[in-house]
Amino acid sequence: MARPTTPLLSRGQIFAAALAQVDATGALALPRLARDLGVSTSSLYHHVKGGREEVVEGIRGLLTEGSMPTSRHEDEGWREFTHRWAVQYRAAFAAHPAAVPLMTAQTVAHPATLASYELLAEVLHEAGFGDEEVLHAVTVLDCFVLGSALDAGAPVDVWADTGRPGSTLSRAVRATQLQPGDRSLRSFQLGLRSLLAGLDELRTGRLPAATGRA
Known part of the structure; x- marks a missing residue:
């Protein structure tokens, strides 16, 4: 099967979904984040190799960049x-x-x-x-x-x-x-x-x- 020409997941989507999870639950869990995005945890780590810390910094960026x-x-x-x-x-x-x-x-x-x-x-x-x-x-x-x-x-x-x-x-x-x-x-x-x-x-x-x- 040919690989998709465009990524199915972007870092922006990951960070936005992570912020939504934190808003809703008060916590950040990467396995649940992967499920919310409809991907495997390994696929999630492919986009954020720094794992949890990188996701948290991505959330920080969403909140502060432009603000x-x-x-x-x-x-x-x-x-x-x-x-x-x-x-x-x-x-x-x-x-x-x-x-x-x-x-x-x-x-x-x-x-x-x-x-x-x-x-x-x-x-x-x-x-x-x-x-x-x-x-x-x-x-x-x-x-x-x-x-x-x-x-x-x-x-x-x-x-x-x-x-x-x-x-x-x-x-x-x-x-x-x-x-x-x-x-x-x-x-x-x-x-x-x-x-x-x-x-x-x-x-x-x-x-x-x-x-x-x-």
Whole structure:
């Protein structure tokens, strides 16, 4: 039998199906992915020789390519760029919160994603952050954005009513529920403003350096 002139499966199809599986089940299983695509597991590995890690990076690419900034607007200051970077990054991952644990479990290697991180590092360095400060700033931003993306997929009621009369937490939950809009997004916006203010203190030397001790 003649072999098909075009591949029956593409890497793009694999990565899209893998993301759909993660969205639906919260996990990534390559044998099930192969079944979903109607191919054998060995055929799947023919297209993604790096196996699971390569599939995860493919998912990362789907989420970040075209979403995370890879260029800077004219006259855009470091705070404005960093704000835009964080907002776009969160939006990409908040749409697929179940993928976040996969992304944090392995080294970032997707070229487009790395390019966006590289630009962020360059912007921070040009603004006056030292080399180690750049890495700490990128790490803090990364943790905050990914945590907020997970929060976007949290239950509507994150905290149960304590049942205690006069509970401050329960009162705060009820007050927040009365506010219009997305509670998670409002928390992200507040946190990002606070984080940028703190990074500015680090940049200007007003924030003491971390010691690395608890």
